[in-house]
Amino acid sequence: MEGAFVLTWKEVLIGAMVILGVYIAELLLLMYSSRGQGGGLWRRGTQARELMELKRELAELRERLNRLEQASSRAPEETPATPYTKAFHLAKQGLDVAEVAASCGISRAEAELIVAMQRGGHL
Numbered sequence: 369m370e371g372a373f374v375l376t377w378k379e380v381l382i383g384a385m386v387i388l389g390v391y392i393a394e395l396l397l398l399m400y401s402s403r404g405q406g407g408g409l410w411r412r413g414t415q416a417r418e419l420m421e422l423k424r425e426l427a428e429l430r431e432r433l434n435r436l437e438q439a440s441s442r443a444p445e446e447t448p449a450t451p452y453t454k455a456f457h458l459a460k461q462g463l464d465v466a467e468v469a470a471s472c473g474i475s476r477a478e479a480e481l482i483v484a485m486q487r488g489g490h491l
Contacts (some may be wrong), residue, residue, distance in 0.1 A: 455479060459486035 451472040458468045459482050469479035 452478075452482065455482045456486060459483045 451474050455468050455472040455474055455478070458471055459479075463471070463483075465476060465479045465483050468474075468483055469476045472479070474482075
């Protein structure tokens with residue numbers, strides 16, 4: 369076997385290390401070049417845009433919450449306080465018919481009806 373090609377384990381190990389070294393060098397070069405061409409900047413730019421969008425949405429939500437809080441604080445003042453609305457609130461608090469009629473300026477019959485409705489009673 370004069371023309372036979374024989375590899376020893378040392379030669380195979382050295383060849384594998386060279387191949388692995390070339391692969392690692394290519395990988396590092398690829399990572400470095402993508403960062404140099406704006407790959408890292410692109411990600412940072414995307415994150416910055418997403419952050420700006422989240423800040424804008426947060427500002428909109430705060431503004432909306434403020435409008436809702438203002439509307440809810442105005443709501444009780446804007447509802448007309450009729451004698452009957454007041455009578456329902458007083459009946460709900462447990463006042464009797466005479467007290468409801470006297471406080472709201474309504475007739476005793478109206479006060480009886482409201483108190484009975486509020487307490488779930490039958491006429």
